[in-house]
Amino acid sequence: MSGMEQDFVKEAFATNWIAPVGPHVDGFEQELSAHVGTRGALALSSGTAAIHQALRLVGIERGDKVFVSTLTFIASVNPVLYEGGEPVFIDSEPETWNMSPQALERALEAARQEGRLPKAVIVVNLYGQSADLDPILELCNAYGVPVIEDAAESLGATYKGRASGTLGAFGIYSFNGNKIITTSGGGMLVSNDLDALAKARFWSTQARDAALHYEHSELGYNYRLSNVLAGIGRGQLQVLEERVAARRAIFERYEQSLARIEGIDFMPEAAFGMSTRWLTAMTINPRIVDTTPAELIAQLAGENIEARPVWKPMHLQPLLRSCDYFTDTPQFSVSDQLFAHGICLPSGSNMTIPEQERVIDLIAQHLHSRRPIHESA
Numbered sequence: 001m002s003g004m005e006q007d008f009v010k011e012a013f014a015t016n017w018i019a020p021v022g023p024h025v026d027g028f029e030q031e032l033s034a035h036v037g038t039r040g041a042l043a044l045s046s047g048t049a050a051i052h053q054a055l056r057l058v059g060i061e062r063g064d065k066v067f068v069s070t071l072t073f074i075a076s077v078n079p080v081l082y083e084g085g086e087p088v089f090i091d092s093e094p095e096t097w098n099m100s101p102q103a104l105e106r107a108l109e110a111a112r113q114e115g116r117l118p119k120a121v122i123v124v125n126l127y128g129q130s131a132d133l134d135p136i137l138e139l140c141n142a143y144g145v146p147v148i149e150d151a152a153e154s155l156g157a158t159y160k161g162r163a164s165g166t167l168g169a170f171g172i173y174s175f176n177g178n179k180i181i182t183t184s185g186g187g188m189l190v191s192n193d194l195d196a197l198a199k200a201r202f203w204s205t206q207a208r209d210a211a212l213h214y215e216h217s218e219l220g221y222n223y224r225l226s227n228v229l230a231g232i233g234r235g236q237l238q239v240l241e242e243r244v245a246a247r248r249a250i251f252e253r254y255e256q257s258l259a260r261i262e263g264i265d266f267m268p269e270a271a272f273g274m275s276t277r278w279l280t281a282m283t284i285n286p287r288i289v290d291t292t293p294a295e296l297i298a299q300l301a302g303e304n305i306e307a308r309p310v311w312k313p314m315h316l317q318p319l320l321r322s323c324d325y326f327t328d329t330p331q332f333s334v335s336d337q338l339f340a341h342g343i344c345l346p347s348g349s350n351m352t353i354p355e356q357e358r359v360i361d362l363i364a365q366h367l368h369s370r371r372p373i374h375e376s377a
């Protein structure tokens with residue numbers, strides 16, 4: 001927290017707006033949509049709820065296919081399952097670790113031949129970086145399939161000068177505790193389609209028809225964000241740019257210290273935009289350094305430092321075993337490699353330089369102890 005959040009929360013208490021409605025909810029929606037440049041926004045209880053509402057808006061029905069980036073957190077997929085949809089997973093491209101346009105093209109063509117095009121393509125913007133949306137949108141437009149941008153991890157990033165999360169028909173953000181700004185829990189659905197947002201606003205408050213008595217003709221949800229939490233969100237939004245700068249500085253220190261170790265590669269930043277570097281992620285080439293992410297994670301855990309593997313791809317999850325999967329090239333799965341060799345390093349915006357230097361020293365020690373087979377010149 002920056003401190004400013006407390007004033008907004010105090011105001012919620014002082015005015016007794018302790019409900020999933022109130023001036024902070026309206027204010028947070030207006031300020032966020034102004035910040036990212038969409039016509040509207042809808043504050044919800046989680047990013048997962050926002051993806052669920054976006055799927056309802058594109059008209060998902062039982063048995064519909066939905067394409068989803070495979071390298072992501074399960075929340076990108078669960079709402080497809082809530083609706084009885086059939087997820088189809090799309091591999092990453094090596095350049096951005098995000099959805100591979102060439103894999104997407106093969107998947108769309110296969111679906112067209114089968115006569116079952118997907119209801120939507122959920123494109124995930126991983127670890128703070130936008131996917132390459134232009135070729136993805138061009139393909140999806142050609143096949144008439146709407147894009148939902150899962151920008152839960154990329155609030156504050158840009159794609160060709162535009163805010164990440166605003167290029168598809170719908171975008172979603174998350175304010176869960178681990179995200180770049182947080183309300184403890186919360187989410188936002190953004191779009192330029194105000195009628196669609198009005199519909200989702202109606203569904204997310206139990207779909208109450210306009211009647212004095214409680215009348216319902218459609219299925220609804222209890223998905224709105226509390227006015228207290230929206231107050232926290234308004235305070236957090238004011239420090240978003242600071243947080244992005246902090247995360248990028250953390251990335252740069254890691255890179256400056258570790259990138260010269262042969263066999264270490266950091267997640268690339270594509271020239272088309274700016275990543276927030278929400279998490280600093282790198283890969284370890286096992287042909288050059290004789291260790292694994294699991295060993296390095298264990299080594300750091302011994303020093304009370306938490307690092308994590310890269311997301312386990314969805315096509316490898318027991319829950320989703322039966323789903324189709326399209327790899328980057330017919331013979332090669334990029335996301336399997338990233339999962340096998342990738343690691344996410346401690347990246348919290350409040351990390352101090354001495355804390356980070358301690359992490360860097362321990363990583364460097366571990367990597368050097370694994371006697372690189374080829375020493376760099």
Ligand SMILES: *Cc1c(COP(=O)(O)O)cnc(C)c1O
Nearest residue numbers: 046047048073075076152174176
């Ligand atoms: C965090 C996250 C979500 C879900 O957001 P919640 O607010 O936790 O429901 C969705 N997709 C991705 C890629 C995420 O990292």
